[in-house]
Amino acid sequence: MSNAPQLVVHRDKDLMAQAAAARLITKIVDAQSSRGTASIVLTGGRNGNGLLAALAAAPARDAVDWSRLDLWWGDERFLPEGDPDRNVTQAREALLDSVPLDPKRVHAMPASDGEYGSDVEAAAEAYAEELARSAELHGVVPAFDILMLGVGPDTHVASLFPELPAVREEVRTVVGVRGAPKPPPTRVTLTLPAIRAAKEVWLLAAGEDKAQAAAIALSGAGEIQAPAAGARGTARTLWLLDQPAASQLPRALYPPATA
Numbered sequence: 001m002s003n004a005p006q007l008v009v010h011r012d013k014d015l016m017a018q019a020a021a022a023r024l025i026t027k028i029v030d031a032q033s034s035r036g037t038a039s040i041v042l043t044g045g046r047n048g049n050g051l052l053a054a055l056a057a058a059p060a061r062d063a064v065d066w067s068r069l070d071l072w073w074g075d076e077r078f079l080p081e082g083d084p085d086r087n088v089t090q091a092r093e094a095l096l097d098s099v100p101l102d103p104k105r106v107h108a109m110p111a112s113d114g115e116y117g118s119d120v121e122a123a124a125e126a127y128a129e130e131l132a133r134s135a136e137l138h139g140v141v142p143a144f145d146i147l148m149l150g151v152g153p154d155t156h157v158a159s160l161f162p163e164l165p166a167v168r169e170e171v172r173t174v175v176g177v178r179g180a181p182k183p184p185p186t187r188v189t190l191t192l193p194a195i196r197a198a199k200e201v202w203l204l205a206a207g208e209d210k211a212q213a214a215a216i217a218l219s220g221a222g223e224i225q226a227p228a229a230g231a232r233g234t235a236r237t238l239w240l241l242d243q244p245a246a247s248q249l250p251r252a253l254y255p256p257a258t259a
């Protein structure tokens with residue numbers, strides 16, 4: 001299957017979240033039926049959390065065997081444990097606290113008051129090691145079933161911001177970020193090589209403030225200038241948008257059903 005991006009455009013962000021949640025449930029159930037487990041990478045931000053809240057409200061959520069699901073994060077805001085701005089705290093509130101997950105399979109990124117203290121590079125290295133321990137033979141990260149990414153108005157994904165060193169990383173799978181333009185400035189993030197190990201990468205973009213970013217990333221921009229352009233899955237790359245976020249896409253890209 002080609003990994004050229006595919007697009008699905010929904011009427012508005014709520015419908016996008018509900019449809020993406022339904023899609024995610026199906027994917028997890030399929031992976032668990034064929035392999036016994038599934039691995040998902042969560043994203044921070046409003047769209048990622050909106051999807052999790054929609055999943056929490058979906059009656060079909062009980063089709064998932066939550067105890068056989070591995071959860072990872074694409075990035076984390078390097079803040080103390082329990083901080084309301086941490087991506088994991090927000091994910092817990094939106095969904096994780098209301099489903100019977102196996103705590104050993106919830107792989108939160110380290111907090112800034114944990115065993116690595118304020119050493120964000122050590123925290124990143126520890127997460128890279130945790131990923132490597134779960135990787136298939138010869139791999140450095142697991143072949144995630146689905147990796148989700150919110151897209152920033154500047155085309156950032158995870159904590160890979162345009163032109164910053166993290167987006168240029170070609171070897172390490174997880175790095176520390178300092179001086180991020182979106183607060184907080186210190187973060188831990190998967191790199192593009194780690195993201196590209198996922199079977200499916202889903203990029204979530206809703207709202208008019210994402211329209212330019214989507215148009216740039218989908219029009220052949222380079223990944224250093226437009227990190228979202230470099231986020232590809234090995235089997236599939238899927239952009240899930242609402243109509244305002246899709247409003248500046250070149251007509252050639254716009255899906256026929258919504259043209």
Ligand SMILES: O=C(O)[C@H](O)[C@@H](O)[C@H](O)[C@H](O)COP(=O)(O)O
Pocket residue numbers: 043044045046047048075076077087149150151152156157158159182
């Ligand atoms: O820690 C974070 O903030 C993120 O993981 C970040 O990459 C986010 O996903 C985008 O900024 C989109 O965020 P929204 O969905 O809120 O626009």
